[in-house]
Amino acid sequence: MNQWYYVDTAQQRQGPIDAPGLAALHRSGQIADDTLVWRDGMDQWQPLAGRATELGLAAVAAPAAAAPAAPLATAGTEAAGDNAAEERPLTGRAVFTAQEPRQGQYVPPQLEPALAAGTAYGGGSAGDAPYAPPQAPVNTGTRVVTGGEVVYAGFWKRVAASIIDGVVVGIGGSILSFMVMALLGLGLSVSFADIAMGTAPIVLQLANYAVSMAVAVAYFAGFHASRMQATPGKMAVGIKVVRSNGEPISLARGVGRYFGYLLSYLLLLIGYLMAAFTERKQALHDFICDTLVVDKWAYTDHPEWQRRELGVVTIVVLVLGGLLLLGLIVMMIAVFGILFASFR
Structure with a gap:
């Protein structure tokens, strides 16, 4: 039937x-x-x-x-x-x-x-x-509609977005870094084994850090300043980055926000954890750069389409990230146990 x-x-x-x-x-x-x-x-x-x-x-x-x-x-x-x-x-x-x-x-x-x-x-x-x-899409126009309800992105949605973006940037940056180091290594007569084992000259190590940093800056600043106003990770969980008045951020502000993001991590993640407790869910880098992370339909013609719940993508990413973290902890405990036993 x-x-x-x-x-x-x-x-x-x-x-x-x-x-x-x-x-x-x-x-x-x-x-x-x-x-x-x-x-x-x-x-x-x-x-x-x-x-x-x-x-x-x-x-x-x-x-x-x-x-x-x-x-x-x-x-x-x-x-x-x-x-x-x-x-x-x-x-x-x-x-x-x-x-x-x-x-x-x-x-x-x-x-x-x-x-x-x-x-x-x-x-x-x-x-x-x-x-x-x-x-x-998030919001393919540049028109900012104020006066409606604004749903701020919660801490766990931001964590899920960071996990996705971390994987994307990590894989992309590693591939590009290895390619650059390989080309430099050939020019400096350094073998691929030296590059893989981390014994390459200091110039290659600096090149690796520079490429990784450039990829991360271009990724976060470029996507946040784009018409989508969000990285692929943020798009996946349905959030975006805006100014405190709802306007899109500029590329320069996106670059500054990335370095503020690094500062949040350097302070033992305290800067990032602030997003769980501040009134508008702002982390330290948001306060520094006057930005907000909000639902993708905030400041649009349809604020009623905003969602407060985590969503399926967020939950799945958090579960997978938690399992991966648990696996790393177990592996580290096992390694330390073996090392401790070998010194006894």
Whole structure:
């Protein structure tokens, strides 16, 4: 038996539910004729009235002829006409037009199938997957919207982002450093074994540190000052870096923030731990550079899309990081135990 999904009045996707259950909801008045429904095999969401026969519903009004769909409205009304001179109340559903640009457009999870099909009411390609992944960038515009609620990034989200970024920078920096040291080593007649064993001349060691530092600075400063306002680690957990007034940071401020970040670590991580206790979740480097780490939808037109919970990505990264740390601790204890036994 086919399993159905429907969009409730709060625009939340509900289901799965079988056909008799969906019909019962309609008879009880919990869903209406124009409620959007979908099941496997349908290439787009459709009003319930369009599936009345299949669901065994009687006396359901046929859906009105589809008019050109209007863009998604967010201010409580949806515009009608080319000049939006006429407005009418929203009917509890969002409408996407097939002509509306999709690049960089946020798609609420409950409406992913509708947009994947082209429109909530009609149109679109039959080959589109009903559960295509949503396009959810951080904030691809430069417009700063103030006055709304701001959800600050919690300590554990920042830890998860740091773990991801540390892995990316560590791997990328190591590869690039080895390449540079190898080229310098060939020019200085230093063998690869000397480089691998750490016995290379001081110039190679300095080159290694310089390359690693350059990669880290370019990574953090570049991504934080980009339109995304976040490193890949921060993007993964849904947070970004802004000025204290919500504006994007400059590249120069991003560079300064990285060196402030190093200072936070040099102070026995105390500077970083400050993010767990300060009012706006600021670490030492945030205070130094006048920055905030906030939810990716803060200071945008949709502050209601901000999330306070950790999220699946954050939890998974924290668990894996904890297991890795535990493994390192066990290994160190074992090594020290062997060394201690050998000196007895």
